[in-house]
Amino acid sequence: HDAEVAANPEMVLPDGNTVKFHSTLATVPPGPILFVGQEILDALPVHQFEYTSEGWRERLVDLDDGTGEQHFRFILSREETPAVKSFLRRRGAAVDEEAQEGVEGEGGAQEDKYNSGGALPGDQIEVCPMATALVQDVGNRIARSRGGALFIDYGGPYAFENSLRGFFRHEEVHVLSKVGQVDLTTNVDFGSLLRVLERQYADGVRAHGPVTQAEFLASMGIGERLGALIDQPDVTDQQAEVLFESFKRLVDDKQVCMPRPHSRRIHVQSLAPLFLRHRWEPNIKLWASRMQGRAMRSRAF
Numbered sequence: 001h002d003a004e005v006a007a008n009p010e011m012v013l014p015d016g017n018t019v020k021f022h023s024t025l026a027t028v029p030p031g032p033i034l035f036v037g038q039e040i041l042d043a044l045p046v047h048q049f050e051y052t053s054e055g056w057r058e059r060l061v062d063l064d065d066g067t068g069e070q071h072f073r074f075i076l077s078r079e080e081t082p083a084v085k086s087f088l089r090r091r092g093a094a095v096d097e098e099a100q101e102g103v104e105g106e107g108g109a110q111e112d113k114y115n116s117g118g119a120l121p122g123d124q125i126e127v128c129p130m131a132t133a134l135v136q137d138v139g140n141r142i143a144r145s146r147g148g149a150l151f152i153d154y155g156g157p158y159a160f161e162n163s164l165r166g167f168f169r170h171e172e173v174h175v176l177s178k179v180g181q182v183d184l185t186t187n188v189d190f191g192s193l194l195r196v197l198e199r200q201y202a203d204g205v206r207a208h209g210p211v212t213q214a215e216f217l218a219s220m221g222i223g224e225r226l227g228a229l230i231d232q233p234d235v236t237d238q239q240a241e242v243l244f245e246s247f248k249r250l251v252d253d254k255q256v257c258m259p260r261p262h263s264r265r266i267h268v269q270s271l272a273p274l275f276l277r278h279r280w281e282p283n284i285k286l287w288a289s290r291m292q293g294r295a296m297r298s299r300a301f
Contacts, residue, residue: 025137035138035149035271041193042153042185044130047083048162050076051119056088057081059124061176072176087127124161126186135193136200139271143203149271155188156267157210163187190269197271209269214251216268222247 011019022028048059057076064073077084138149166175166182173182190210197207209216226247230240 025134025141030145032145033138033141033147033149035141035147037134037138037149037151037153039153039185041128041131041134041151041188042155043183044128044134046126046128046164046186047087048124048126048164049084049088051123052076052121055080056084056119058083070174070176072179074176083127087129088125126160126163126189128186128189131188132193132196135271136196139197139200139205139207140203142271142273143200143205146273148273151188151193151269152213152216152266153188153190154185154266155190155210156265157191157194159189159192160187188267190267193269204273205271206273207269207271210267211269213266213268217251222251 009021011021013019049056050059051057057078058081060075060077060081062073062075064071066073135149135151141147142149163186164175164184165186166173166177166184168178168182175182175184194207194210197205200207211219226243229235229243235243
């Protein structure tokens with residue numbers, strides 16, 4: 001928060017080092033940067049649009065003068081808003097170039113109608129220009145000064161129709177309830193971010209991913225770490241089984257999704273100079289067979 005950063009711009013660590021806080025990337029001193037965005041893109045505001053018989057209209061918030069519990073309600077703009085004109089095309093239903101290809105609805109099927117101009121009344125789409133701007137700024141910084149970036153968030157390689165959700169004390173609540181206290185989140189359209197980053201390739205920046213959490217953890221050596229733990233002589237079979245089940249929960253995509261109806265996997269996308277390469281090679285079967293081998297050795301003794 002800007003106010004908190006202004007009030008406490010620095011913090012001294014126990015080892016004597018000083019950490020400085022910045023509310024924007026622009027105030028960070030020049031030089032190489034290692035940027036980690038853990039669930040930051042999903043917290044940025046989105047524009048939501050709905051197609052009507054008169055074309056695209058923006059979803060807005062209005063006062064609810066009725067008996068509703070939230071005191072606020074969603075309405076559609078009567079005319080095209082500046083956001084409609086900026087992010088959506090007047091004719092058809094295609095999202096502008098940064099968010100055009102691959103729109104997925106809550107049912108899970110790809111909706112090519114957004115690309116072909118065949119939207120129907122009631123169809124929706126989300127656009128997050130601030131996420132695009134942030135990732136682009138980070139990419140420009142890496143292109144100038146080297147470094148790297150890692151973005152980890154719920155989402156997918158496509159645009160979403162309506163993924164806005166609110167959470168309060170770990171429970172999902174209405175997004176218009178408890179204004180200022182509810183954690184608002186949306187799914188990240190990594191596909192649009194990737195298309196923007198591809199334009200920075202000529203500047204010396206390569207985008208890797210997006211990949212699922214399972215692929216990312218596998219490339220970071222979670223399997224090797226599991227093997228090192230279960231092979232320790234003082235680890236019992238029961239402890240090894242607990243470790244393996246924990247491993248499966250982390251790398252099984254079916255278990256790392258958000259609760260339905262918005263069950264989207266955690267994805268990871270990184271930025272790095274062109275000379276760096278990434279390797280995404282999950283191998284769950286290898287470690288499952290290793291557990292079987294341990295069980296056989298245990299029975300032999």
